[in-house]
Amino acid sequence: MSDKPEKFIDENGLRLDGRQINEIRQMKIKIGVLSRADGSCYLEWGNNKILVAVYGPRELHPRRLQKADSALIRYRYNMAAFSVEDRIRPGPSRRSIEISKVSREAFEPVIMTHLYPGAVIDVFAEVLQADAGTRTAAINAASIALADAGIPMKSLVSACAVGKVDGQLVLDLNKAEDNYGQADLPVAMTQDGEITLLQMDGNLTPEEFKRALEMCKEGCRQIMEMQKEALRNKFADDHLPIEVPDEIVETLDVAATLEDVVEENEGDEVEVDDSSEETVEEDPELESEVEVETGDADEYAAEEPEEADADDDILEVEEESVDLIDGEAGDEDEGVANEGSETREQ
Amino acid sequence: MEREIVIPGQLLSENTADAGSGTYVRDGKVYSLLYGVRNAKNRISVIPFSGKYIPTSKDFVIGTVIDVTPSNWIFNIGSPYDGLLHASEYPRRVDSSQMAAIMDVGDSALLRVQDVSPAMKVELSMRERGLRPLKVGRLIEFVPAKVPRVIGHGGSMVSMLKKETNCEIFVGQNGRVWINGKDHDMDLLDNAIRMIMQQSHMDGLTDRIYQFLKSEKENEKGIVSADNGSVEGPVEANSSDEAKEDQGEISEDTYRKVDALLEETDE
Amino acid sequence: MSVLKKDYIYNLMLKGKRVDDRSFDQVRDIALETNVIDKAEGSAWVKYGETEVLVGVKVQAGAPFPDSAGEGVIITSLELNPLASPEFEAGPPKEGAIEMARVTDRGIRESGAIDLSKLCITKGEEVWIIFIDIHVLNDAGNIQDASSLGAIAALMTTTIPAERNGKGEDMAMPMRDTPLAITLVNIGGSLMVDPGRDEETVCDTKITIVSNQDGSISGMQKSGDGALTEEQALKAVEMACEKAAELRKVHLSNI
Numbered sequence: 001m002s003d004k005p006e007k008f009i010d011e012n013g014l015r016l017d018g019r020q021i022n023e024i025r026q027m028k029i030k031i032g033v034l035s036r037a038d039g040s041c042y043l044e045w046g047n048n049k050i051l052v053a054v055y056g057p058r059e060l061h062p063r064r065l066q067k068a069d070s071a072l073i074r075y076r077y078n079m080a081a082f083s084v085e086d087r088i089r090p091g092p093s094r095r096s097i098e099i100s101k102v103s104r105e106a107f108e109p110v111i112m113t114h115l116y117p118g119a120v121i122d123v124f125a126e127v128l129q130a131d132a133g134t135r136t137a138a139i140n141a142a143s144i145a146l147a148d149a150g151i152p153m154k155s156l157v158s159a160c161a162v163g164k165v166d167g168q169l170v171l172d173l174n175k176a177e178d179n180y181g182q183a184d185l186p187v188a189m190t191q192d193g194e195i196t197l198l199q200m201d202g203n204l205t206p207e208e209f210k211r212a213l214e215m216c217k218e219g220c221r222q223i224m225e226m227q228k229e230a231l232r233n234k235f236a237d238d239h240l241p242i243e244v245p246d247e248i249v250e251t252l253d254v255a256a257t258l259e260d261v262v263e264e265n266e267g268d269e270v271e272v273d274d275s276s277e278e279t280v281e282e283d284p285e286l287e288s289e290v291e292v293e294t295g296d297a298d299e300y301a302a303e304e305p306e307e308a309d310a311d312d313d314i315l316e317v318e319e320e321s322v323d324l325i326d327g328e329a330g331d332e333d334e335g336v337a338n339e340g341s342e343t344r345e346q
Numbered sequence: 347m348e349r350e351i352v353i354p355g356q357l358l359s360e361n362t363a364d365a366g367s368g369t370y371v372r373d374g375k376v377y378s379l380l381y382g383v384r385n386a387k388n389r390i391s392v393i394p395f396s397g398k399y400i401p402t403s404k405d406f407v408i409g410t411v412i413d414v415t416p417s418n419w420i421f422n423i424g425s426p427y428d429g430l431l432h433a434s435e436y437p438r439r440v441d442s443s444q445m446a447a448i449m450d451v452g453d454s455a456l457l458r459v460q461d462v463s464p465a466m467k468v469e470l471s472m473r474e475r476g477l478r479p480l481k482v483g484r485l486i487e488f489v490p491a492k493v494p495r496v497i498g499h500g501g502s503m504v505s506m507l508k509k510e511t512n513c514e515i516f517v518g519q520n521g522r523v524w525i526n527g528k529d530h531d532m533d534l535l536d537n538a539i540r541m542i543m544q545q546s547h548m549d550g551l552t553d554r555i556y557q558f559l560k561s562e563k564e565n566e567k568g569i570v571s572a573d574n575g576s577v578e579g580p581v582e583a584n585s586s587d588e589a590k591e592d593q594g595e596i597s598e599d600t601y602r603k604v605d606a607l608l609e610e611t612d613e
Numbered sequence: 614m615s616v617l618k619k620d621y622i623y624n625l626m627l628k629g630k631r632v633d634d635r636s637f638d639q640v641r642d643i644a645l646e647t648n649v650i651d652k653a654e655g656s657a658w659v660k661y662g663e664t665e666v667l668v669g670v671k672v673q674a675g676a677p678f679p680d681s682a683g684e685g686v687i688i689t690s691l692e693l694n695p696l697a698s699p700e701f702e703a704g705p706p707k708e709g710a711i712e713m714a715r716v717t718d719r720g721i722r723e724s725g726a727i728d729l730s731k732l733c734i735t736k737g738e739e740v741w742i743i744f745i746d747i748h749v750l751n752d753a754g755n756i757q758d759a760s761s762l763g764a765i766a767a768l769m770t771t772t773i774p775a776e777r778n779g780k781g782e783d784m785a786m787p788m789r790d791t792p793l794a795i796t797l798v799n800i801g802g803s804l805m806v807d808p809g810r811d812e813e814t815v816c817d818t819k820i821t822i823v824s825n826q827d828g829s830i831s832g833m834q835k836s837g838d839g840a841l842t843e844e845q846a847l848k849a850v851e852m853a854c855e856k857a858a859e860l861r862k863v864h865l866s867n868i
Binding site for chain 1: 649650651652653656663665667669670671673690692694695696697698699703705744746748750751752753
Binding site: 056057116117118119120147148149151152153154156227228231235 | 400
């Protein structure tokens with residue numbers, strides 16, 4: 001293909017697709033689109049179409065891959081065979097393996113992996129249609145899918161690229177700019193501007209790099225706003241107020257309901273204590289209990305309560321868990337899975 | 347009060363003393379770790395919309411056996427971590443050759459988490475009133491983050507459900523509910539629980555579920571009146587010694603936890 | 614799956630009911646969207662209940678097989694993406710994925726749904742190769758039928774990109790038929806179409822029948838550990854042909 005445009009930026013300073021040099025493409029985000037996944041996100045960005053599913057934290061097999069003190073993150077970037085002009089063979093390529101690695105590392109700094117020792121968090125990013133900037137698009141979608149899965153994170157991660165065409169820096173490359181540009185700098189950032197992914201190819205002066213990074217930062221900031229907006233709006237339609245007639249509120253007086261239950265169960269032991277309502281607020285133990293239940297992750301305090309009984313059980317754990325793996329192995333083969341399947345028929 | 351949806355990384359407070367569950371502190375400020383609802387009871391915490399069940403000591407759970415060894419039953423408890431029930435934690439003495447006869451792979455049981463080690467070895471117990479293997483009834487699964495909704499303030503939701511449907515209900519904190527009663531009643535309860543799941547983030551939930559049950563029952567009255575009215579209260583379809591023993595009540599401290607979580611977000 | 618859940622579903626089915634209140638001969642709600650992937654020559658996104666499958670068709674010029682020098686080539690692949698289910702793993706294709714790809718492929722091939730002779734560019738040298746790639750996105754049961762419908766819909770929207778390749782004028786995919794797979798499961802002697810995931814788990818025997826516009830059959834597959842009676846096999850064919858005709862009318866007639 002030799003359809004390289006003569007000029008990437010016209011006399012009005014606009015790009016081939018009509019954008020300003022610092023303007024990002026249209027983004028469309030849908031959350032919770034896959035029923036089987038723990039969290040998911042469908043994202044369109046320009047002509048990119050990306051679907052991300054998150055599973056976990058879940059059990060990790062084989063056991064030798066487990067990390068004793070934290071969860072493992074696995075990130076799989078995969079392109080559908082039909083996602084590009086020339087069909088690509090299904091299955092991992094050197095390119096997709098590299099992208100998977102750096103994308104995983106883009107999330108390592110923000111995910112609270114130490115809350116889930118020995119477990120795994122799987123992120124599957126499928127590029128259904130590719131149109132320049134798939135890795136950054138996948139990271140933007142993965143960030144939302146992780147939040148949707150209830151994974152504790154210090155920040156969302158947002159990503160975009162800056163490139164150079166006609167000697168000028170442009171934000172969020174389109175296909176032609178990506179193919180024929182003089183540089184490509186994909187970056188992922190946290191909300192504080194910490195860089196968690198950075199790659200570059202092509203040619204930039206240190207001066208240009210500095211400016212490019214500034215542009216990336218502004219792009220990521222805008223994208224993070226869109227991510228937040230999408231998350232806030234997931235339940236928007238459901239928030240309509242619903243009228244509840246007064247009388248029904250009355251019949252549902254909690255104490256009364258509980259009494260009824262006690263009567264019904266007669267002699268049976270019923271562990272309902274009417275006073276529990278009042279004691280809630282004063283109970284000093286309560287806060288700590290609640291924290292633990294919801295998978296508390298107060299950054300600095302979280303590890304402390306666990307240390308108390310960290311000693312004698314450890315040897316035993318090793319033993320018991322052997323059983324545990326054997327037991328699982330049998331169940332596992334049920335699901336047929338595959339990647340890179342190609343059946344040649346004749 | 348409008349419930350505020352928060353996002354990982356969102357600033358919640360400038361005062362570190364406010365840091366509750368689901369938050370982290372950085373440079374003297376409190377931020378959210380989770381996607382969920384802000385809860386400003388005493389300290390600021392975040393109640394997530396979703397997330398896996400992570401076992402904690404004393405939790406009531408419902409497990410399904412995935413393996414039986416000579417001394418342990420290994421349970422899937424809907425968590426990244428499986429639970430171990432040692433034979434000595436079964437209510438009666440068990441000979442190692444009898445393990446699978448008592449509970450085999452696929453069988454479910456009401457259990458309590460006894461201990462969780464730092465390496466997340468989860469020890470379960472059945473030596474408590476009401477805990478037992480399940481031979482009848484149905485299991486319903488949902489997102490563990492929604493458990494407080496099924497229980498309700500001070501157990502209000504679960505009590506109302508029991509009363510209105512004449513079913514036994516046991517709510518596991520791992521996002522599983524066991525129900526038992528007449529088929530027809532279980533169908534109704536099943537629908538009610540599904541409705542709670544769908545509308546879990548909305549206000550006035552108990553009232554709406556109550557209304558739903560009431561109207562469902564009224565609709566049916568005309569149709570199945572002949573079928574009704576024979577037995578009152580929960581139906582113990584199985585061997586009565588087991589079922590009579592307990593209704594699988596939820597303990598007081600569970601109610602408290604739930605209350606604290608629902609406080610402020612349930613108005 | 615827990616015994617309690619299994620028993621519940623099984624007993625329900627023995628009473629003639631299904632977990633999602635469908636009747637035994639009722640297929641889940643289907644949503645079909647075509648031309649969703651611009652980069653593909655044809656594409657379809659199928660929702661079969663909550664099961665989601667994305668099919669893309671790519672067309673490339675290439676060498677024919679020596680024994681069919683004047684005919685185009687069809688290559689069907691199916692990926693059970695780990696994104697689609699907690700039970701799927703990344704890795705080389707397993708038998709279930711290969712089976713579903715082959716059943717889909719056989720239906721299309723044996724029915725003569727594509728006029729392969731029209732896909733010849735230069736006899737013995739160059740023909741059009743049709744790649745049908747089935748990307749499973751969410752497994753809520755019966756991936757097979759969703760894949761089959763998706764593949765046919767994607768083929769129907771496919772344009773042979775001759776101009777782009779300097780091989781003459783673009784043309785529509787030379788379609789002659791629309792074979793559709795319908796899968797049934799055996800439950801206590803009765804047959805049930807379009808099993809959901811729980812139903813697939815509870816029933817150990819499935820039969821898939823691919824039928825054509827004229828009611829003829831161009832592919833079948835029994836799968837699973839159980840057995841079928843002769844009577845059931847015959848009944849399955851009857852039900853499948855009827856359902857396929859219905860789906861064809863509702864979902865394919867306006868593509």
